[in-house]
Amino acid sequence: MSSAGPPQGAAPSGGAAQSAVRGERAGTVLPETPAAPAERAAESPFHRIATDFLANPVAVVGLGMLILVILAAVFAPLISPQNPYDLSQLDVMDGRLPPGSKSPTGGTFWLGTDDQGRDMLSAIFYGLRISLAVGATATVLALIIGLSAGLTAAYFGGKTETLIMRIVDIQLSFPAILIALILIAVLGQGTGKVIAALVTIQWAYYARTVRSAALVEKRKEYMEAARCLALSPVRIVFRHLLPNCLPPMIVVATVQVAAAIALEATLSFLGLGLPITEPSLGLLIANGYQYLLSGKYWISFFPGVALLLTIVSINLVADQLRDVLNPRLQK
Amino acid sequence: MLVFIIRRSMQSVVVLLIMSLLVFVGVFAIGNPIDILINPQADQIDRERAIAALGLDKPLWEQYLVFLKGALTGDLGRSFVHATSALGLILERMPATMELAIAAMVIAVTLGIPLGLWAGLRPNGIAGRTIMAGSILGFSLPTFWVGLMLIMVFSVMLGWLPSTGRGPTTLLFGLVPVSFLSWEGLRHLIMPATNLALFKLALLIRLTRAGTRESLLQDYVKFARAKGLSNSRVIGVHVLRNILIPIVTVIGLEFGSVIAFAIVTESVFAWPGMGKLLIDSINLLDRPVIVSYLLVIVTLFIFINLIVDVLYSALDPRVRLTDSKG
Numbered sequence: 001m002s003s004a005g006p007p008q009g010a011a012p013s014g015g016a017a018q019s020a021v022r023g024e025r026a027g028t029v030l031p032e033t034p035a036a037p038a039e040r041a042a043e044s045p046f047h048r049i050a051t052d053f054l055a056n057p058v059a060v061v062g063l064g065m066l067i068l069v070i071l072a073a074v075f076a077p078l079i080s081p082q083n084p085y086d087l088s089q090l091d092v093m094d095g096r097l098p099p100g101s102k103s104p105t106g107g108t109f110w111l112g113t114d115d116q117g118r119d120m121l122s123a124i125f126y127g128l129r130i131s132l133a134v135g136a137t138a139t140v141l142a143l144i145i146g147l148s149a150g151l152t153a154a155y156f157g158g159k160t161e162t163l164i165m166r167i168v169d170i171q172l173s174f175p176a177i178l179i180a181l182i183l184i185a186v187l188g189q190g191t192g193k194v195i196a197a198l199v200t201i202q203w204a205y206y207a208r209t210v211r212s213a214a215l216v217e218k219r220k221e222y223m224e225a226a227r228c229l230a231l232s233p234v235r236i237v238f239r240h241l242l243p244n245c246l247p248p249m250i251v252v253a254t255v256q257v258a259a260a261i262a263l264e265a266t267l268s269f270l271g272l273g274l275p276i277t278e279p280s281l282g283l284l285i286a287n288g289y290q291y292l293l294s295g296k297y298w299i300s301f302f303p304g305v306a307l308l309l310t311i312v313s314i315n316l317v318a319d320q321l322r323d324v325l326n327p328r329l330q331k
Numbered sequence: 332m333l334v335f336i337i338r339r340s341m342q343s344v345v346v347l348l349i350m351s352l353l354v355f356v357g358v359f360a361i362g363n364p365i366d367i368l369i370n371p372q373a374d375q376i377d378r379e380r381a382i383a384a385l386g387l388d389k390p391l392w393e394q395y396l397v398f399l400k401g402a403l404t405g406d407l408g409r410s411f412v413h414a415t416s417a418l419g420l421i422l423e424r425m426p427a428t429m430e431l432a433i434a435a436m437v438i439a440v441t442l443g444i445p446l447g448l449w450a451g452l453r454p455n456g457i458a459g460r461t462i463m464a465g466s467i468l469g470f471s472l473p474t475f476w477v478g479l480m481l482i483m484v485f486s487v488m489l490g491w492l493p494s495t496g497r498g499p500t501t502l503l504f505g506l507v508p509v510s511f512l513s514w515e516g517l518r519h520l521i522m523p524a525t526n527l528a529l530f531k532l533a534l535l536i537r538l539t540r541a542g543t544r545e546s547l548l549q550d551y552v553k554f555a556r557a558k559g560l561s562n563s564r565v566i567g568v569h570v571l572r573n574i575l576i577p578i579v580t581v582i583g584l585e586f587g588s589v590i591a592f593a594i595v596t597e598s599v600f601a602w603p604g605m606g607k608l609l610i611d612s613i614n615l616l617d618r619p620v621i622v623s624y625l626l627v628i629v630t631l632f633i634f635i636n637l638i639v640d641v642l643y644s645a646l647d648p649r650v651r652l653t654d655s656k657g
Contacts, residue, residue: 173636174591177592182354262471269476292483292487297483311472312471316467
């Protein structure tokens with residue numbers, strides 16, 4: 001027992017010594033630079049980005065809101081007062097109760113109920129889950145397709161580039177909602193088809209962004225060095241080119257998640273999105289539309305607030321990410 | 332210039348053809364309009380007669396060729412549901428959509444440019460910050476939900492404005508039915524137009540602000556100030572004129588998107604325009620109307636893009652129209 005003491009005590013000091021050595025080394029490499037930038041250089045890029053991000057209180061509030069929204073979506077089954085899909089828990093007699101009404105089982109409908117006696121708070125948690133899942137899935141798929149297309153265009157150039165970028169140009173000259181409606185009219189309705197429509201809309205944004213970033217990076221010396229080492233094109237593109245094109249992509253992807261969620265909600269509101277069996281926020285709002293005129297605002301109002309909070313928080317985070325990740329704004 | 336326009340028009344025809352083919356085949360591939368349009372109680376003979384009358388018995392390529400031939404003569408087929416010319420149906424609803432879109436654009440421009448200018452001149456003032464926060468909200472608010480909330484506040488709670496429809500229309504120049512000429516029509520128009528304008532308003536504010544901030548740092552502004560020009564002249568002539576170039580482009584391009592987004596606003600406010608017709612047609616699988624709508628709107632877009640390009644060169648003499656970029 002006593003022999004275990006010294007090594008344990010030694011470990012932290014060893015770590016401190018190591019970091020001190022590293023700091024010294026950083027100092028010797030760049031003797032002319034003042035202390036502060038040297039310190040910054042020793043930080044990991046992730047740490048720098050995190051520090052810069054947290055410097056803006058508005059962005060921190062946005063991030064906090066976003067984390068809450070995501071937690072609510074992920075843990076919806078645990079935090080919801082009732083399961084809005086379990087018909088045995090619903091009672092039509094509870095239909096259209098205003099917010100704060102008592103339920104017969106002793107609970108409270110904090111945000112009221114819809115026409116089928118569904119607790120709006122639970123319906124919103126579950127709806128948030130579906131909206132976020134659809135938005136995130138579409139963004140990830142579109143990101144993969146857009147990245148591949150954009151990098152291919154930038155790396156190979158020539159006819160491949162002309163073809164890909166012409167398709168992107170034509171597609172981006174039409175508004176997203178129009179393309180989504182054409183696709184839904186063509187493909188038909190359903191969750192998979194909505195995701196397909198969102199992916200088709202979004203890939204073009206990623207392809208364009210990554211291509212312009214890659215065209216700049218392509219001319220830099222490290223790319224030349226990689227080519228001189230006769231690395232395979234796959235390795236050059238994925239290990240050298242892609243990581244350096246990521247910062248603008250992260251910003252665009254964040255904005256696009258919000259756009260995808262808003263578009264899905266719009267499609268669902270128009271009755272062309274997700275099926276009624278999977279009520280996303282847009283569908284919940286559409287459900288309340290007919291009761292709005294009789295003054296029963298809560299069925300449409302609260303799902304809309306949830307949608308708004310989600311989109312605003314994502315946009316706030318994206319705004320700050322844009323500033324943090326933009327090298328031109330670095331002091 | 333002429334070469335540019337001709338070249339662009341030819342490109343546009345190709346895009347139109349591709350779009351029409353894609354949409355035609357796609358819409359054909361889903362669902363079976365026969366099941367929806369023909370009375371299920373009808374006997375076999377009636378069914379076949381109806382199918383022949385609608386031209387649904389012919390092979391797909393033949394239907395497309397018939398459609399294409401019709402398209403060249405301005406006949407885009409007959410609506411399955413309304414039993415009238417599909418193009419006629421759309422053109423009949425077009426003035427309503429156009430009026431809504433133009434009203435929205437007018438609201439966005441008359442509010443957006445002054446507010447953006449203000450925010451750009453005083454980026455750190457309270458007003459500037461409030462305007463910017465408002466524009467983030469304008470970007471984030473889902474259009475359809477804002478529409479519902481407007482109805483809730485102004486129609487249900489306050490009872491000031493009618494919630495749906497277009498109201499009475501008056502003929503403008505004896506040709507186009509519009510609602511903004513009568514008080515009642517204006518009351519119907521104001522809410523949907525505001526709803527449609529919000530997103531573009533936010534966009535214009537951000538664009539004007541960014542342009543103002545950028546041009547204030549330019550040498551020509553410093554020079555104009557050094558020359559002793561009045562503040563209003565520096566801003567009104569030197570700053571505004573230079574930021575107008577990107578703004579005019581965006582206004583032109585966004586006009587198309589306003590027409591597309593009118594689909595949502597029209598559905599919320601039951602505004603009898605092309606967009607509502609499209610949604611109804613998608614739900615009823617009324618193919619000729621869907622295809623015609625898309626062709627009409629694609630043509631409109633191509634036309635708008637062309638006008639914007641020409642206007643752009645007129646505003647900024649540095650831009651020379653070349654055929655290198657489509």
